Amino acid sequence: MRKYKILKTNVFEKNGFRIEPIRDEDKYAILQIRNEQLYHLRQTEPLTREKQEHYFATVVSNLFEVERPDQLLFSFFENNEFIGYGGLVHINWIDKNAEISFVMKTELEKEYFAKYWSVFLQLIEKVAFEQLKFHRIFTYAFDLRPHLYNVLESCNYQLEKVLKNVPFANNKSTNVKIHSKTFKRYCMQSKFKDYEMNTFNKKIAIITGANKGLGEALFNQLFNNEYFDKIVSLSRRVSKVQADLISNDDPRFEFIPVDLSMLNNSELLKNLETISLEAKEVLYINNAGTIFPIGKIGELNDNELVESLQVNVLAPSIIINYVLKTFCKAKIEIINITSGAANYSIDGWSVYGSSKAYLKFFTQSLSDQEANNNFVKAINVDPGVIDTDMQLQIRNSSIPGFTKHADFVALKEDGKLQPASMAAQKIIEKISLII
Ligand SMILES: NC(=O)c1ccc[n+]([C@@H]2O[C@H](COP(=O)([O-])OP(=O)(O)OC[C@H]3O[C@@H](n4cnc5c(N)ncnc54)[C@H](OP(=O)(O)O)[C@@H]3O)[C@@H](O)[C@H]2O)c1
Known part of the structure; x- marks a missing residue:
């Protein structure tokens, strides 16, 4: 039997019905x-037979060579008798959706059309939702x-x-x-009780900017700590350790690639909706940040100014709002990595300081709002000065208007910057979900 590289299980069965990766020997029946x-x-x-042979020898055989084929085709059987074929086609691996295709032998259509379509849908939903965690599958059918x-509609498609x-x-x-079913709808439908029992029981941590600096140290320690069943990184890149976890298909790590300066209305957050269906507890650490632009107001670079507000203000506000909305069945803890610069103005850091002050206030507002709710907690944590790329960027910014530049150079020279691992440990000790 041929196997799709992306699937851990390639055969899906239910009550004597089965789908398995499309077989060469079914090509003439399919024709x-x-x-x-x-x-x-x-x-x-x-x-023609020639065209069909060519299609199987080139297109179909290639589906088993690539990691993420644009279609996953299966032969469909009842008690080992070939009934038809179909699968997921026009797969969009980024947005995690696909069209469903299915045809059965013509002579079966009159009497068994509904029966075979319904069973095929149940099997293909196992592939799409349980194996691949797709967000949505749909049919595109001429009237x-x-x-x-x-x-x-009787199979719960909208x-x-x-x-x-x-x-x-x-x-x-x-x-x-166009009829569709979403992952959420799939999990909610009562027929799939066995699957539902596996949901809402995971402890999930989400970190922004988890690829380097403080975020990477937080990731490493949370991953080793083993309290959390899954750590999700919302970042532009992965660290070396995370790249290895991806290549080993480690289920405890999920990478959602995202540029936080372009987050508004991003479909990427929908990935969190899928994750929320598994979550009993969720920790969100708002870590990603940018120090730029540094300089005098009146001389700031517009693009850097916009990017700073997007990364330090807009994206985290949107994510926190989304987490509260989406993980409503879970216990939620929000940790915002703030800075001393949120409390007083530092010459040349007007945008960084104001943006940090905004999010500190936003987090405090959430904490006040949920003061009587044991299920939601939000805190600000100031990590102190840390030896990361942000400090290097500060030392490299000898710019008019940044009057404290020499102080930051001295912090490094005098060994006063903490290693990121030490700062991360102090933050983790404050996580009440773990305590
Ligand atoms: N270092 C300190 O002394 C200090 C002191 C107080 C507070 N903090 C705070 O600690 C947090 C972490 O900073 P750090 O020192 O670890 O700095 P860092 O080493 O420069 O790391 C910043 C992180 O934010 C990410 N990031 C920046 N822009 C992004 C974007 N557009 N999209 C996605 N990710 C983006 C970076 O990802 P890329 O690699 O893709 O750029 C990186 O992962 C920040 O909130 C900072 O304000 C730091």
Whole structure:
């Protein structure tokens, strides 16, 4: 049997029904189905045996060579008898969604259309949601087989959109209906009790800027501490350790690549929605930050100014709001890494200091708002001065208006900067979920 590299399990079974990666030996049966059902498929002309052989030898065989193929096709069986084939097609690995495709032998359609469609959907949902943790799967069906829509709706799919007058063949056009199911909907549906029992029981930590400096040290210690079942990094890059965890497919690490200066309305946060369905406890550490622009007001670089407010103010506010909304079933702890610069103005650090002051106030407001709620806690932690790239950037910024530059150079020379690991340890000792 051929295996898809991305799947840990390649065969999915239920009550005598089974899907397994598409078999070469089914190619002529598939050709026959497709040619008999041309009227509803997006295929302009009948397939020949040569074309089918070429397709299997090139496109299909390649699906098993690549890490993330654009489709995952399966042969479908009832008690070992080939019934049809289908799978997830037009896969979008970034947004984690895919279209469902399925056809069965033509002679079975009249009597067993609903039965086989429903079973196939249950099996393909196991692939999409339980293995791949996709956010959404959908069907794209011409309004030519209305009984398909009834099956989809009875299987808990929602009509998402109707596209009017879509051309399909011989200059004809008809409406297309798109039905979908989201991961959330899948988990909520009562039929999948066994899967639901595995949800809402994990302890999850989310860290921004976990690839270097203080964030990396926090990540390393939380990962080794083993209190948390999963650590999620919302960062632009990964550290060496994290890259190894990704290549080993370690389930305790999840990397959501994100540039926090472009977070607004980003689809990426939707990844947290999926994670929230597993969470019993969630810790969010707002760590990422930028010191720039440094200099006098009136001489600041506009782009740096905007980026600073996006990274230090906008992104964390959006994430905190989203965490509160999305992880509403979990116990939540927010730790905001603040700075002495949030408490008093330092010449040349107007934007950094103000942005840190904003988020300190935002975190305090959340803490006050939830004062009587044992399920939500929010604290500000000032780590003190740390020997990270941010301090290097400060030392490299001998700029008019930054009058304390020499003091920061002296901090390094006098050995007064803490190692990031020491600062991280002090922060971890404050995490009440762990205590
Ligand atoms: N160092 C100190 O003395 C000190 C003192 C008090 C408070 N703090 C605070 O401690 C926190 C961590 O700072 P650090 O000293 O560890 O600094 P750092 O070594 O410069 O690390 C900053 C982190 O923020 C990330 N980041 C910056 N811009 C980003 C963006 N647009 N998108 C995604 N991630 C972004 C960086 O990722 P990239 O690698 O992708 O840039 C990096 O992971 C900050 O909130 C800082 O204000 C530091």
